[in-house]
Amino acid sequence: MSDIIKNGLIQSDDWQVLRLAEGEAAADAALPAGRVIVPLAVWQARRDELLPKAEAGVLGVWLAGSEDPFALEADLSALQLVAVDFPKFADGRGYSIATLLRTRLGYGGELRAIGDVLRDQFFFMLRCGFSVLQPREGKYTTAQLEAALASLKDFTNPYQGAVDRPEPLFRRQPRTPLQKDAA
Incomplete structure (x- = not known):
């Protein structure tokens, strides 16, 4: 079991991320028992078979940075978990995918950053x-994750609008009109 940050807490997690081996066909991938997050290719190849598991909340789908989140548009209501893979720290495409899922596609389920x-x-x-x-499992100790959680409170009122707070700071702050000098 790996540790995750969810709802502002460090929690143990039993979801497994399925990664295809080199040359392994998506249609032939063996699914492990338990809760599993499958690649988009596996979902697309075996959608009819996997749909009941997704609706039961024991199967999620993950997207690579090169994949189009609109490929899941018709299935988002059935998916309680969608994950986005970050293969390396310098790959920022996952940020755009998350934003598209939340804003344009209106996805309201669990959105997980993996990798x-x-x-x-x-x-x-x-x-x-x-x-x-x-x-990644073993990347951080519990103490390091607790310190990271504490650091999330460093920015209490961000300037820019984003998915979590769409309005920019100047729209969130009440302003009083300027008074002209009566001279």
Whole structure:
């Protein structure tokens, strides 16, 4: 079991991420028992078979940075969990995918960041709409995750609008009109 950050807490998690081996066909992938997050290719190849598991809340789908989130548009209501993979820290396409899922596609379920999820990026991932952060297993100790959670409170009132707070700061702050000098 790996540790995740969900709802502002560190929690143990029993979801498994299925990754296809080199040359393995999506239609032939063996699914492990329990809760599993499958690649988009597996979902597309076996949708009819996997749909009841997704609706039961024991199967989710993950997207690579190169995949189009609109490929899941028709299935989002059945998916309680969608994950976005960050293969390396410098790949920022996952931020755009999360934002599209939340804003244009209206996805309201659990949106999970998986892969190379680094502490320095936690705040920005949450701003883009991720609800769960799942660093690689063993990447951080519990103490390091607790420190990361505490650091998320460093920015109490961000300037820019984002998925988590659409209005920019100047729209959120009440202003009083300027008074002209009566001279």
